[in-house]
Amino acid sequence: xxxxxxxxxxxxxxxxxxxxxxxxxxxxxxxxxxxxxxxxxxxxxxxxxxxxxxxxxxxxxxxxxxxxxxxxxxxxxxxxxxxxxxxxxxxxxxxxxxxxxxxxxxxxxxxxxxxxxxxxxxxxxxxxxxxxxxxxxxxxxxxxxxxxxxxxxxxxxxxxxxxxxxxxxxxxxxxxxxxxxxxxxxxxxxxxxxxxxxxxxxxxxxxxxxxxxxxxxxxxxxxxxxxxxxxxxxxxxxxxxxxxxxxxxxxxx
Amino acid sequence: xxxxxxxxxxxxxxxxxxxxxxxxxxxxxxxxxxxxxxxxxxxxxxxxxxxxxxxxxxxxxxxxxxxxxxxxxxxxxxxxxxxxxxxxxxxxxxxxxxxxxxxxxxxxxxxxxxxxxxxxxxxxxxxxxxxxxxxxxxxxxxxxxxxxxxxxxxxxxxxxxxxxxxxxxxxxxxxxxxxxxxxxxxxxxxxxxxxxxxxxxxxxxxxxxxxxxxxxxxxxxxxxxxxxxxxxxxxxxxxxxxxxxxxxxxxxxxxxxxxxxxxxxxxxxxxxxxxxxxxxxxxxxxx
Numbered sequence: 234x235x236x237x238x239x240x241x242x243x244x245x246x247x248x249x250x251x252x253x254x255x256x257x258x259x260x261x262x263x264x265x266x267x268x269x270x271x272x273x274x275x276x277x278x279x280x281x282x283x284x285x286x287x288x289x290x291x292x293x294x295x296x297x298x299x300x301x302x303x304x305x306x307x308x309x310x311x312x313x314x315x316x317x318x319x320x321x322x323x324x325x326x327x328x329x330x331x332x333x334x335x336x337x338x339x340x341x342x343x344x345x346x347x348x349x350x351x352x353x354x355x356x357x358x359x360x361x362x363x364x365x366x367x368x369x370x371x372x373x374x375x376x377x378x379x380x381x382x383x384x385x386x387x388x389x390x391x392x393x394x395x396x397x398x399x400x401x402x403x404x405x406x407x408x409x410x411x412x413x414x415x416x417x418x419x420x421x422x423x424x425x426x427x428x429x430x431x432x433x434x435x436x437x438x439x440x441x442x443x444x445x446x447x448x449x450x451x452x453x454x455x456x457x458x459x460x461x462x463x464x465x466x467x468x469x470x471x472x473x474x475x476x477x478x479x480x481x482x483x484x485x486x
Numbered sequence: 487x488x489x490x491x492x493x494x495x496x497x498x499x500x501x502x503x504x505x506x507x508x509x510x511x512x513x514x515x516x517x518x519x520x521x522x523x524x525x526x527x528x529x530x531x532x533x534x535x536x537x538x539x540x541x542x543x544x545x546x547x548x549x550x551x552x553x554x555x556x557x558x559x560x561x562x563x564x565x566x567x568x569x570x571x572x573x574x575x576x577x578x579x580x581x582x583x584x585x586x587x588x589x590x591x592x593x594x595x596x597x598x599x600x601x602x603x604x605x606x607x608x609x610x611x612x613x614x615x616x617x618x619x620x621x622x623x624x625x626x627x628x629x630x631x632x633x634x635x636x637x638x639x640x641x642x643x644x645x646x647x648x649x650x651x652x653x654x655x656x657x658x659x660x661x662x663x664x665x666x667x668x669x670x671x672x673x674x675x676x677x678x679x680x681x682x683x684x685x686x687x688x689x690x691x692x693x694x695x696x697x698x699x700x701x702x703x704x705x706x707x708x709x710x711x712x713x714x715x716x717x718x719x720x721x722x723x724x725x726x727x728x729x730x731x732x733x734x735x736x737x738x739x740x741x742x743x744x745x746x747x748x749x750x751x752x753x754x755x756x757x758x759x760x761x762x763x764x765x766x767x768x769x770x771x772x773x
Contacts, residue, residue, distance in 0.1 A: 289662060291588070318665025328656040332679050342664035345674055392660070399664060 235433030236302030236402045237262040238283060243297035245278050245287060252278045256297070256459045258452060265425055265434045267448030267465065269441055271480070274454040276437045277325075280405045283435065284320040285313040302402055318346065321396030321432075325408040327388035329380030329395070335371050338380040338391055342399035357398050365394035366424055386417025393424065404428060406436040410443065422447050441481060445469050453477045524750065531747030534740045540748065544710055544726070547735060554745050556712050557726040560627065561752070563714070564706055564722055565696055567631025572638025572695075573688050577677075579639065580646025580684070585672050596644075603640040610637050611701030618705070625707035627720035633701035638691040645687025649680040685764050689757045696753050699724035723749045 238260035245253040252275045260266045268276045281287040285306060287295055299306050306316045329338050337344075339358045348354065358375070362368040367390040371378070380391055389409060396404060406425070410418040425447045428434055438444050444451050445465060452462040453474075461468060461477045472478045479485055538553050545552030579599070583592055614633035619625055653676050661671040677684065702708075707719040708729065723745050730742035 284663065286659065286663060289659070314665055314667045316665075317663055320665075322663035324656060324659060324663070326656055328654070328660040330657060330660065330675060330679065332681065341661070341675075342666065345661070345664070345666045345670050395660075395664065 234402070235263040235429070235431065237433065238403065238435070239298075239300040240283075241298045241300075243279075243282060243299065244295065245275070245282055246292075246294040247278075247290065248292040251457060253282070253457045258459060258462055260433065260435060261450065262433050263429055263431075264449040265429050265436060265447050267444035267451045268435065268437045268454060269439065269444050269451060269480075270454035271485070272439065275457040276454045277407050279454065280322075280407055280435055280437050283403075283405055284322055285316050286322065288313065318399060319402050321399065321401035321404045323389070323392050323396055323404070323406040323409045325411055327385060327392050327412070329383070329388050329391050331379065331381040333380055334376045335378055335380050335383070335391060336375040339394050339398050342395060346399070358394075361394040361398040362391075364397055364424075364428070365390045366420060367391060367394055384417075386413050386420065389413060389417070389421065390424070393421070397428075401432070403433045403435070406434065408437050408439065411439065418443070441469070453480060455480070527743065527747045527750060530740075531743035531745075534744035535747060539741070539744055543712065544741075547733075547738075550737065552741075554721075554723065554726050554741065554748070556709065557721040557723045557745065558748065558752070560706065560709070560713065560720040561696070561723040561749070563716065563720060564627050564630045564634060564702070565692065565756075567628060567716060568634030568638060568695060569688075569692060571631060571635025572642060572691060575635070576639045576642025576688070576691070577646050577684060579643035580650065581672060581677065583643065583647040584650035585676065596647075599640040599643050602636070603644075606700075607633075607637060607698050608700035608703075611703060611705055614701065615704045622717070624717075625705060625719040627706055627713070627716040627718070630702050630706035630720065630722065631716070633705050634695040634698060637695050637698065637701065638688075641691040641694065642684075642687050645690070646680075646684045649683030649687065650676060652683070653679045681764065685760065689760060693753050693757060696756075697724055697749060699728050723752070 238258070240256055240258040240260075243253055243256040244251065256279065268279060270276045278287060282295060283299060283301065283306075287293050295307070297307075301316070301320065304316070304319070305311060330341060333341060336358055339361050340354050343354060343357060359368060362371065367387060370387060371383070371391075380388065383391060389412075393409070410421045413421065422443065425434055425436065429449075436444075436447065448465045450463065451465045451468045453460045453468065453472075453476075455476055461472060461474045463473075468477065469481055472481065538551055539555075540553060540558060541555050542551070542553035543556055544554065579595065583596060587595065611633050613636065614629045618629035618632050622629070657679055658671060658676055661675040662668070666675070702722050702725050706722050706725060708725045709719045709721040713720050727742045727745040727749070730738040730745065733739070
């Protein structure tokens with residue numbers, strides 16, 4: 234089952250440049266939440282703060298608190314690796330491990346965390362690939378083909394399967410379809426729709442139609458601030474902030 | 487509309503042919519010394535390479551036959567010891583430089599590695615002599631292994647660093663995002679992705695030190711008999727080739743040629759074997 238997220242007074246920096254300021258957000262469990270905004274508004278940084286990927290950049294700094302389910306992820310006793318184990322992430326550019334087969338890619342998260350039981354690995358790989366709607370296309374070449382030999386859209390679904398295989402409670406997607414053609418994008422959106430029955434999904438997108446199609450709630454970021462956060466329908470039809478209205482009607486950005 | 491493309495005139499075509507011919511010539515010039523060296527080695531050495539050569543001990547001066555079996559085994563032992571020292575230290579240093587190092591210390595390590603790469607091999611031999619032979623009071627295969635290992639480190643460290651830096655950051659992020667710890671990410675994802683290049687670096691270093699003679703002179707020292715104890719003076723192919731080649735006996739000259747041929751074959755076989763063994767389990771893009 235998915236978990237909710239509570240973000241309180243989140244500030245983030247790269248070096249001296251502040252990229253997020255005073256973000257407060259309550260993300261509902263088992264729903265899709267979209268984060269939109271113009272390039273450079275901090276939306277990618279925001280989701281990277283939700284699984285402690287922000288700090289992998291040596292210049293990065295952050296204050297505030299993020300609670301995922303009942304876990305305070307920035308408390309001193311919390312280990313970043315544990316946090317990331319419970320939160321899956323799909324990146325903008327599909328990044329399968331190039332030296333691993335399709336099977337090994339999906340199994341990587343489990344195997345490299347010490348999980349070795351063959352039958353359960355097989356089962357986890359199959360169910361993850363099925364959930365990512367890739368099973369039928371790759372079932373015959375699981376161990377024969379490298380993950381990098383698939384098409385762009387297939388690679389991204391492989392990455393989704395890989396993220397799902399470790400059974401996360403939350404799935405973060407950073408513009409997962411921005412490099413894909415409309416057909417592949419459609420498949421991924423369909424997938425997101427199904428995923429929310431079991432997971433909480435947070436998706437960054439610069440495609441407003443996409444946010445409108447898949448998300449239950451949408452947050453609009455501008456220059457590091459969360460300007461408006463509401464039900465998707467409300468945000469796109471009757472936004473309460475002038476800046477949101479300007480953005481969604483295409484007056485800037 | 488102005489035209490931005492010019493038709494291919496005869497001058498353009500001539501230039502093209504000229505460049506193609508020049509680059510083919512250059513590659514022939516590069517290949518020529520290698521082919522001629524190997525060809526001459528085969529021509530001079532193949533007559534003396536036989537079963538006895540690779541299974542028998544050297545015979546005293548004046549007696550026909552005999553071989554370099556002890557030197558072949560000694561070389562393998564010294565190179566094995568050298569690789570045991572040089573490969574892990576080199577790869578470890580390369581990982582540090584590429585993945586973890588920050589600030590001045592990295593610059594220092596990188597600079598030291600480059601300087602070490604330029605140190606004459608006989609000087610490295612003296613260092614191994616001072617470090618191992620003097621305290622132990624005797625020559626040994628171990629001291630020779632230390633010398634060759636030290637020589638392998640900089641090459642392996644720098645190629646490992648370069649190869650790791652070529653792995654896109656998105657691959658590291660993918661692994662970290664899966665909740666895989668930093669050290670597992672480095673060893674089993676990043677290093678594995680770069681493994682082809684890293685192995686090439688290790689093989690280059692191996693091939694380079696396999697033919698080194700100078701650092702063995704006062705470490706392995708040489709031995710006319712069988713020795714499998716790494717703590718004893720040991721024969722090695724380059725040493726045996728060296729002492730036979732400067733001897734005044736025709737029979738020994740022939741054996742030196744044969745030894746040189748065997749040494750080259752040994753290097754080629756070792757490098758290809760490592761390639762075959764390590765290419766299993768990793769996939770390439772087209773696989």
